[in-house]
Amino acid sequence: MSFIRNILNSRSPVDGNFFVQLKEILGFKPKSKSIYITAFTHRSMNIKDDKGNPINYERLEFVGDAIIGSVIAAYLFEKVPHGDEGYLTKMRSKVVSREHLNKLGEELRLIDFVESRIPKSNFGDNIHGNLFEALVGAIYLDRGYKFCEKFINTRVINPHIDIEALEGKVISYKSLLIEWCQKEKHTFDFQVYEDTGKDELKHFSVKLTLNGKVVSKARATSKKKAEEKAAKRAFFAFQNEITNLQ
Structure with missing residues (x-):
């Protein structure tokens, strides 16, 4: 062949x-x-x-x-x-x-x-x-x-x-955070926008709000990565509350 x-x-x-x-x-x-x-x-x-x-x-x-x-x-x-x-x-x-x-x-x-x-x-x-x-x-x-x-x-x-x-390993901080918000009746929103910085690669920034308040921000080369980074930062800010619910 x-x-x-x-x-x-x-x-x-x-x-x-x-x-x-x-x-x-x-x-x-x-x-x-x-x-x-x-x-x-x-x-x-x-x-x-x-x-x-x-x-x-x-x-x-x-x-x-x-x-x-x-x-x-x-x-x-x-x-x-x-x-x-x-x-x-x-x-x-x-x-x-x-x-x-x-x-x-x-x-x-x-x-x-x-x-x-x-x-x-x-x-x-x-x-x-x-x-x-x-x-x-x-x-x-x-x-x-x-x-x-x-x-x-x-x-x-x-x-x-x-x-x-x-x-004890977390696969997705975003999924874990969303699960916690849904159980506790918290409102959340990932506000994603294109970052027009001077980097060669396009970047995206995210503001994560919880009950109307910005709790974390992140920046990455894709929307998914930026959201995951923001969720991870929020997780550590509310780690005790989230882990107690697991």
């Missing part, structure tokens, strides 16, 4: 050690080299197979996301026999949170393997988690579920999962 040869030949001589370095991360030798090439191919490369289907890591993300969630769910089911469905769901969300997956991908320096026409400095933080998911998806298609399970145990569960620490 000509498209497989094209992807294998598309990497530059600088990436000659790609599979040597990848083997160190995986802990085993890949069988299907093309699927791992795909796992690190950005859509900007605009590579397609013989049928015109795009070849990039986005579909592998979908597979990897499902596999990671499955392995973590099984682990928590066995590890925490007293946990009900709500507890297990919340704990799984903490393990597979975007922030956590981004850290995992960043620790493994997966971005070093990416083939892209976009400068790597232009990628956002989520590229790290996306690549981690894509890598797990590639492992599944190459070696099956058991190899994925071993990889996730080695790279995620053993070094990072501490049940007691996870119980």
Whole structure:
């Protein structure tokens, strides 16, 4: 199949050690080299197979996301026999949170393997988690579920999962704050506006009001990040009241 040869030949001589370095991360030798090439191919490369289907890591993300969630769910089911469905769901969300997956991908320096026409400095933080998911998806298609399970145990569960620490971990300060406001009948409002500062990247500022009073402000490169930062600052301002309600 000509498209497989094209992807294998598309990497530059600088990436000659790609599979040597990848083997160190995986802990085993890949069988299907093309699927791992795909796992690190950005859509900007605009590579397609013989049928015109795009070849990039986005579909592998979908597979990897499902596999990671499955392995973590099984682990928590066995590890925490007293946990009900709500507890297990919340704990799984903490393990597979975007922030956590981004850290995992960043620790493994997966971005070093990416083939892209976009400068790597232009990628956002989520590229790290996306690549981690894509890598797990590639492992599944190459070696099956058991190899994925071993990889996730080695790279995620053993070094990072501490049940007691996870119980106290906050995934989203915004969600936590909103839940508290709804229970306590507080009114809140995230007032978001574009910040016309001198930064190269566009920024957004947020004023968070609680019962009509501004309780925190924040600024970030996206509305979502700005709101989360403002919510985090508000959380620590009202930490005792919020945690007592949990």
